[in-house]
Each structure stands twice: as C-alpha cells, then as structure tokens.
Amino acid sequence: MQADAVQPYRETNQREPSEIINGGLVSVILSDKGYHAMSLTLDILLEAINPNSTVTLFCPQDKAFFNSKYPQPPLTLLKYHAVPFKVDKASMEVSFRHGSKVDTLLPGHPLVVTSLPAGTYGYASLNLVKVTEWDLYNNGRLIVHGVEDLFDPAFQTLRYPEYDVVVKDVVSSGGVSWLKEATENWFLVLALAAASTCALVLVFFFCAKPSKMDDFHYYPLYY
Numbered sequence: 222m223q224a225d226a227v228q229p230y231r232e233t234n235q236r237e238p239s240e241i242i243n244g245g246l247v248s249v250i251l252s253d254k255g256y257h258a259m260s261l262t263l264d265i266l267l268e269a270i271n272p273n274s275t276v277t278l279f280c281p282q283d284k285a286f287f288n289s290k291y292p293q294p295p296l297t298l299l300k301y302h303a304v305p306f307k308v309d310k311a312s313m314e315v316s317f318r319h320g321s322k323v324d325t326l327l328p329g330h331p332l333v334v335t336s337l338p339a340g341t342y343g344y345a346s347l348n349l350v351k352v353t354e355w356d357l358y359n360n361g362r363l364i365v366h367g368v369e370d371l372f373d374p375a376f377q378t379l380r381y382p383e384y385d386v387v388v389k390d391v392v393s394s395g396g397v398s399w400l401k402e403a404t405e406n407w408f409l410v411l412a413l414a415a416a417s418t419c420a421l422v423l424v425f426f427f428c429a430k431p432s433k434m435d436d437f438h439y440y441p442l443y444y
Contacts, residue, residue: 242267242363250358251280256367258286266299270326277308277364279347280357285370294371300326301372307364310338310355313345322384323347330374333381348376 244267251260259280270276279302291298303326314337317323321334336346345352347368354367377384 242270242272242360247358247363247365251365254354254357254367256280256283256357258283262294262299265296266303269296269300270303274305275307275362275364276326277304277306277366278302279304279350279352279368279372280365281368281371282353285368289371291371297327298371298374301330301332301374302368304332309359309364309366310345313338320381322381327374329385331377331384332372333377333384348372 244264247267248260248263251257251263266278281302286294304323305326308323313334317334317337319334319337319340323332323334325332332347334345334347335349336342336344338345350372351369352366353369356364357367358365
C-alpha cells in the first residue's frame, strides 16, 4: 500500500517568511561554510523555484561533487535535492517516520527517510545520505541543510518502487498540481506522435506503386 507524502511541518511561533530569497547572500554563506561547489550552482536552482514558495534545500559537501559522475550536476539532479516545504530537525522528529516518502521538485522522484535524529543511528538521513549540518541558512522561505553526499534517485526507484508517481493531483508544497499537468502534456505528445505515424503508414500504402506483372516472365521447368 502506497504511503502518502509527508505534509509540511507546522510549528508554534513560526517565523514569518521573508518575501525575497537573496541568492547572492545564500551563496556567500554556503561558500564561507565550506560548500563551495553548491554555492556556485545555487543560482541555477533558485531560478527554477517559485519565489513565493517555501523550499528546503539539502546541500552536498564539496567532496560529493569530486567523487560523483556529475561534477557539474544537471538541473534535474539539483531539483532532487529540493523539497517544496519546510523540513528541519524538529519536523523530522514530529512528522516523519522511517520509510516516509518526501516529495521533491523533481516530479515523480521522492526522497525516502532512512533514519531519524533520535533513532538508532543518532542522526537523520535521506536515501541513506546523512544530514551533517542543520540550518546552514534559514530565513523562513529558504531552509538549507548540509548532507554528506549527493542524493541518488536510483535508491528510491530500486528500493521503494511503490513510491514512483506518474500522476499526482496534490503536491505537498501547497496544492500546485504541476505533476498532473506535466503528465497530461506527455499524453498529448504521445497522441500526436501516434496520429502522425498512422498518417505516414496510410500515405505509404496508397502511394507506393505495385510492381508490374508484365515485366515478370514465367519459364516452367521441364525435366
């Protein structure tokens, strides 16, 4: 049975989110704290984020980029490190459990909670990747945590295939149904491709010239 995605965490006396995410400021803070690689690619990700939404970003350490097959990760992989609602250490304890599905900005590819801060291992992890630093940056709108490695989407696909999503009406960030819209667009493209293929087959069938039987001579064999 497929579990629902974790809902946004609500805390008492939550600070009011700032209206603007200052990408330059966040990049400087990440660089000062030793996350140089992510500080250089942060603007690419922020451009793809709705500026009015709340986003939690899991920021890999520099060594993760050097050991990865993606020294310059594509935007799709960066989106896999962004969650469209607030996640912090307190919410991990209150709202999450082992095996919880956590939607990301990469459609159909959630993260999976693999350990909790107060659990057996004493630290939180997602996709078996340890959260090393909480609240590298937090203005209420953008929350950034440090993790020891890049998240691999294949972890969820192989170990939790039941979490694969094709169409989802509601996204945890606030009800924006862009997953369903994207899927419907794909169906439209496939329908147009099928129609074009049928048209080509019909054109070939009616326009192809049959071979002339008059040019064929039959010579019986006599023994």
